[in-house]
Amino acid sequence: MLTTRTMAHRIDGKAFAAGIGGEVAKAVHRLRQEYGVTPGLAVVLVGNDPASEVYVRNKARQTVSAGMQSFEHRLEASAGEGEIRALIAGLNADERVHGILVQLPLPAHVDAEAILGAIDPAKDVDGFHPLNVGLTASGQKALVPCTPLGCLMLLRDLHGDLSGRHAVVIGRSNIVGKPMAQLLLRSNCTVTIAHSRSENLPDLCRRADILIAAVGRPEMVKADWVKPGATVIDVGINRIAAGEGKTRLVGDVDFAAVSEVAGAATPVPGGVGPMTIACLLANTLNACCRSLGIPVNADLTP
Numbered sequence: 001m002l003t004t005r006t007m008a009h010r011i012d013g014k015a016f017a018a019g020i021g022g023e024v025a026k027a028v029h030r031l032r033q034e035y036g037v038t039p040g041l042a043v044v045l046v047g048n049d050p051a052s053e054v055y056v057r058n059k060a061r062q063t064v065s066a067g068m069q070s071f072e073h074r075l076e077a078s079a080g081e082g083e084i085r086a087l088i089a090g091l092n093a094d095e096r097v098h099g100i101l102v103q104l105p106l107p108a109h110v111d112a113e114a115i116l117g118a119i120d121p122a123k124d125v126d127g128f129h130p131l132n133v134g135l136t137a138s139g140q141k142a143l144v145p146c147t148p149l150g151c152l153m154l155l156r157d158l159h160g161d162l163s164g165r166h167a168v169v170i171g172r173s174n175i176v177g178k179p180m181a182q183l184l185l186r187s188n189c190t191v192t193i194a195h196s197r198s199e200n201l202p203d204l205c206r207r208a209d210i211l212i213a214a215v216g217r218p219e220m221v222k223a224d225w226v227k228p229g230a231t232v233i234d235v236g237i238n239r240i241a242a243g244e245g246k247t248r249l250v251g252d253v254d255f256a257a258v259s260e261v262a263g264a265a266t267p268v269p270g271g272v273g274p275m276t277i278a279c280l281l282a283n284t285l286n287a288c289c290r291s292l293g294i295p296v297n298a299d300l301t302p
Contacts, residue, residue, distance in 0.1 A: 008260070010259075011158065028285065040099070041280070052104075063281065125287055170252070192207075196215075206227050219252070219253065230263060231265070233272065236252030
């Protein structure tokens with residue numbers, strides 16, 4: 001007897017992110033009406049990396065759309081650390097600025113860790129300052145990296161309570177892999193971190209109720225890596241050749257194949273990507289609220 005396999009639920013990150021944007025905009029309006037304060041986000045771009053240019057434009061557009069103030073600061077690729085640190089010091093002291101983001105990657109001659117460490121932790125809306133990293137790791141209140149926060153929100157929306165689920169995170173970067181694992185631990189998951197030195201990687205992945213791919217390798221995760229019914233979150237964004245001189249975006253997951261096995265999966269584009277900017281706006285809002293000593297929106301935090 002033949003059976004029909006149901007395709008995985010397609011997790012619509014774009015629609016979810018739009019909902020977050022709407023909630024942020026309402027809260028911004030309330031802050032302006034009740035406290036006379038408008039949250040402000042400052043973005044620092046050093047050099048003219050094409051991908052970074054696109055990201056900065058998108059961030060600025062959505063910041064303004066949410067009713068926030070957007071401050072954009074551009075420096076030449078040759079700018080030294082002293083010049084960048086001086087700019088950050090000014091933003092730290094600027095009462096109009098509640099969130100500061102330094103667009104990565106920085107030019108090779110700049111010590112990125114030193115620059116990120118110069119940002120006021122209370123304004124570190126990327127969640128990369130060592131203080132926020134430590135607070136996140138110890139389960140305390142902190143500004144957490146936007147992409148892992150977005151992934152967690154999608155998982156909570158889909159599953160509610162995540163307690164007891166086995167999550168496998170492929171990737172151990174400071175930006176996604178490590179903070180993602182920490183947020184999942186905080187949500188009472190059993191967490192395995194896999195990486196380039198892990199043995200029997202497909203077998204590790206097949207044990208996961210939740211599989212998160214964040215390695216930067218196009219369509220690495222195949223259907224036979226996935227436990228039937230598992231939830232797959234694809235953080236990867238890779239541009240590959242599509243023939244006739246064209247390119248297309250794909251994730252770290254072979255979405256078409258994995259969708260025949262998984263219970264739910266995020267597409268690329270339209271999955272995790274929109275959530276990153278939405279959570280950046282949420283972090284900026286929460287940073288503003290904390291600066292005023294008023295409660296933050298619990299739905300927009302870990």
